[in-house]
Amino acid sequence: MAFLKEVRFNWDQVQNKKEYPFNIPALQEIQSLNLDYNVVFFVGENGTGKSTLLEALAHKCGFATMGGGRNNILEDRRGNFSLEEILTLSWFPKVDKGFFLRAESFFNFANYLDDMAEEFGGIIYASYGGKPLQQQSHGESFITLFQNRFKQKGIYLLDEPEAALSPQRQLAFLRTIWELEHTGKAQFIIATHSPILLSYPNSCILSFDEKALMPKEYQDTEHFQLTRDFLNNPKAFLDKLLR
């Protein structure tokens, strides 16, 4: 269910649009962003601003900025979250549960759980499959997280969840998304480079590659087209690339 309907950007509060995080080209012309979909994807080339917007949304939702939910206090020491200050979120209904997954700092999140377990005991792992995430492979710990922590009604902000997942597990993850979203329990906003995840039906794909962030059809994404063309003829691609 789409809980977060819209994000408005209050650019009049920005003094210098040349400085990070206000200098992201795909965002600078945007006054409001329609997020009224159960599943929204952010796509775009590396460095186009997907994580920056996702982190600002996570911070605005009150989630731990290194990843986690509201009750986790794992903060990003980079501490630059000024983008969130110019965002106004429109909710209906408002939810305050959910999770922010950052694949790149998931190790820190697992460490954080271990520190908490030392202080409060193994009960800390109850929502994470009953054992330390560090004792599982990267991919297994992601699956454990999805299966055990992604149950509550809420908003799930995921930054490159495919990072640790095999193609088969990415397909399984599509099923996890479906089970939560089609029963009205969850809204997902996912930054991804995965053509498998992007195939999820009835989603909204927002492309950061355009002059201003805009929706794109799955088949029109570079992720789909490049992967399709490559797999249709890997040899021709490699002959051209490696000569």
Ligand SMILES: Nc1ncnc2c1ncn2[C@@H]1O[C@H](COP(=O)(O)OP(=O)(O)OP(=O)(O)O)[C@@H](O)[C@H]1O
């Ligand atoms: N703390 C920071 N200070 C200054 N610039 C930054 C900071 N963090 C990111 N940037 C820059 O902002 C731009 C957007 O970065 P961001 O991480 O949001 O991109 P992205 O689309 O998520 O990339 P990727 O697909 O590689 O994860 C990049 O040019 C990056 O170098």
